[in-house]
């Protein structure tokens with residue numbers, strides 16, 4: 541699989557189609573004194589910027605030549621983010637952009653602090669698990685003088701090779717077609733929803749990613765009938781069509797727009813009042829959208845033998861205060877899906893734009 545070039549304006553790993561493997565590592569800075577933190581941040585971001593370019597070309601960083609012999613670029617992308625805590629520790633509190641304000645505690649949260657937060661984040665995505673692992677490890681090794689890992693989340697998607705139709709919307713671990721009503725990269729809606737157009741210069745053309753490890757209670761979910769599972773989302777499990785759409789043989793399908801006013805023959809809302817897509821739809825949130833690019837995760841079994849698996853939810857947006865936060869508040873209050881999921885982690889990172897030629901990520905913040 542070919543190398544990803546990036547567009548020179550935005551960091552890679554956001555608008556590109558998500559490859560099969562994810563390794564997301566959050567780090568904490570080792571230094572404590574603000575001046576030392578600032579110089580550690582500059583040195584680290586300079587190092588990660590140049591190493592990312594090398595790795596994405598399919599080349600090894602110094603000392604890793606043998607580890608990566610025989611591996612290609614495999615569509616590797618490296619995406620680097622900063623948490624508000626990094627700016628606080630660097631004495632840059634007054635320069636924390638508004639959209640990087642901490643996500644408030646939300647109803648229903650069962651957050652494990654050790655699995656969330658972090659001063660810095662490195663997202664590695666690739667079509668090949670060895671390429672992803674090797675890149676994540678090299679980026680960790682060259683950062684060891686400045687940061688220590690705080691948490692790691694691995695995730696997966698179906699592979700392009702395994703998909704009957706690689707362009708079809710993928711399914712999540714609940715079996716739902718997931719990603720239908722996402723802003724499409726390259727459209728004005730996507731640009732508006734995702735890229736920061738104003739705010740501090742070092743973030744213009746960047747974005748903010750909310751990460752939530754959302755466990756799925758798969759054994760309970762499996763006990764629902766397919767019709768009941770479709771009601772929970774508001775879309776047919778079979779083909780992802782909204783429940784307001786005509787049957788498939790009359791032209792209704794995944795791309796049919798949902799009609800939230802539609803009623804069934806017996807007078808009930810075709811898309812239930814507590815259906816996930818009704819509560820999350822931009823129509824009920826002042827038109828505000830976010831770009832969901834999450835990965836499935838499988839961390840084995842818990843102590844009781846139930847699967848510890850679900851969705852590592854990642855949503856990219858220009859401002860979580862007007863996107864993720866109000867949408868999640870609405871979902872937490874009434875979403876039918878809430879019975880079958882648990883939010884177990886929370887993190888928010890600023891993803892600066894692509895570095896200027898010859899420069900490094902977030903350079904304008906640290907100059």
Ligand code: HEM
Pocket residue numbers: 712714716717718719720721722754755756773775798816817818820821822830850851853864867868871881
């Ligand atoms: C839509 C699943 C969590 C926001 C959907 C759809 C599915 C789905 C199947 C319909 C297809 C699509 O348009 O992509 C899930 C699952 C979740 C989850 C399984 C948890 C494990 C969340 C969270 C948020 C969210 C935490 C944000 C706070 C949305 C939005 C849509 C959506 C904005 C599109 C609504 C529309 O425009 O019709 N989700 N979701 N979801 N979800 Fe989720």
